[in-house]
Amino acid sequence: MPSPTLARTLASIRPVDLDRMAAVQARMDRQTKPRGSLGRLEEFARRFVAITGREDIRRKEIYTFAGDHGVAAEGVSAFPPEVTPQMVYNFLAGGAGVNALARHAGAEVRVVDMGVDHDFGELPGLIHRKIARGTANLRRGPAMTRDQAIEALEAGIALANAAADAGVDLLGTGDMGIANTTPSAAIAAVFSGLPPTQVTHRGTGIDDQSLLRKIAVIEEGIAINAPNPQNPLDVLAKVGGFEIGGIAGLVLGGAARSIPVVVDGFISTAGALIACEMHPQVREYIFAAHRSVEVGHAVMLERMAQQPILDLQMRLGEGTGAALAMSLIEAALRGLREIQTFDQAGVTQGRDQ
Ligand SMILES: O=C(O)c1ccc[n+]([C@@H]2O[C@H](COP(=O)([O-])O)[C@@H](O)[C@H]2O)c1
Numbered sequence: 400m401p402s403p404t405l406a407r408t409l410a411s412i413r414p415v416d417l418d419r420m421a422a423v424q425a426r427m428d429r430q431t432k433p434r435g436s437l438g439r440l441e442e443f444a445r446r447f448v449a450i451t452g453r454e455d456i457r458r459k460e461i462y463t464f465a466g467d468h469g470v471a472a473e474g475v476s477a478f479p480p481e482v483t484p485q486m487v488y489n490f491l492a493g494g495a496g497v498n499a500l501a502r503h504a505g506a507e508v509r510v511v512d513m514g515v516d517h518d519f520g521e522l523p524g525l526i527h528r529k530i531a532r533g534t535a536n537l538r539r540g541p542a543m544t545r546d547q548a549i550e551a552l553e554a555g556i557a558l559a560n561a562a563a564d565a566g567v568d569l570l571g572t573g574d575m576g577i578a579n580t581t582p583s584a585a586i587a588a589v590f591s592g593l594p595p596t597q598v599t600h601r602g603t604g605i606d607d608q609s610l611l612r613k614i615a616v617i618e619e620g621i622a623i624n625a626p627n628p629q630n631p632l633d634v635l636a637k638v639g640g641f642e643i644g645g646i647a648g649l650v651l652g653g654a655a656r657s658i659p660v661v662v663d664g665f666i667s668t669a670g671a672l673i674a675c676e677m678h679p680q681v682r683e684y685i686f687a688a689h690r691s692v693e694v695g696h697a698v699m700l701e702r703m704a705q706q707p708i709l710d711l712q713m714r715l716g717e718g719t720g721a722a723l724a725m726s727l728i729e730a731a732l733r734g735l736r737e738i739q740t741f742d743q744a745g746v747t748q749g750r751d752q
């Protein structure tokens with residue numbers, strides 16, 4: 400089944416306006432500071448303005464996509480799968496890491512059930528997009544069907560569209576899913592062509608023996624499924640996850656609606672990489688929040704030509720890094736709006752500027 404929504408979304412993604420970016424930089428170069436001295440904050444400001452046409456942020460939203468994974472049965476995580484629904488309840492009660500850091504950043508957290516192996520009923524606050532109660536075990540066959548992969552992408556695209564209509568100017572991604580560093584490492588291996596040993600790490604904190612088992616599971620999963628790196632939808636379906644598809648869709652939808660997307664850690668970056676592999680301009684709309692402890696993270700960031708904003712030894716996921724990075728993007732915009740020019744402040748300009 401082809402997806403008109405996906406095709407339309409991809410067709411709407413445009414290159415970011417370089418003239419607008421240059422105009423913002425020229426303005427920052429007249430501000431009372433040695434040229435370039437706010438470092439990467441200047442990049443954040445000029446990119447945000449070039450993408451959105453705005454110099455302020457009305458609303459910031461972090462989407463925490465949750466899903467379960469059949470591959471959890473292989474003992475690849477330090478925690479049992481029931482933690483996924485338990486953490487969904489925790490998010491909705493405002494008691495998780497992402498809730499605390501999003502409050503700090505002034506961002507709203509939206510929790511999406513993409514495929515948790517639990518019946519939440521009519522739980523208020525939860526966005527219901529359940530595709531199935533967990534993926535199939537990717538070691539034995541495809542994690543999901545092609546139609547399910549499309550459904551996951553379309554869910555993320557629809558959420559980005561609704562956010563755009565509601566005046567959200569900055570989107571963030573987040574994830575929750577016991578065992579989801581396994582599909583994420585598989586995605587990193589498939590697109591980079593590196594062996595799984597080089598992109599697989601400890602996730603929630605597995606020991607050496609479990610790490611060897613996890614690597615073997617990924618090797619077997621890639622061998623049995625033979626995902627085609629030229630076909631990102633095939634990679635998502637065969638070795639991905641429902642929440643990873645939701646993240647990829649949010650990134651595509653954000654890019655199509657000219658909303659920058661702050662991409663969280665390892666799992667979010669696997670989703671964003673799928674989106675980037677679908678369209679060459681998607682990467683221009685991404686802010687990589689931080690570099691996770693997971694060894695495969697840098698490999699994916701490099702492939703997407705992203706330099707992470709932060710490097711704080713974090714490995715929680717949920718959107719925690721995205722919340723922190725949003726604060727810095729907002730700080731950069733405040734600098735753009737409020738720092739006076741040399742002329743305005745009567746400050747003498749330097750030489751060689
Ligand atoms: O975002 C990251 O960089 C990150 C790194 C390691 C673990 N996690 C989180 O931990 C869970 C996956 O770990 P695991 O060991 O169950 O595969 C999942 O809920 C993720 O949000 C997240």
Ligand SMILES: Cc1cc2nc[nH]c2cc1C
Pocket residue numbers: 478482486574575576603715716717
């Ligand atoms: C407690 C817990 C919280 C998490 N948040 C994201 N992944 C997680 C994994 C665990 C185990």
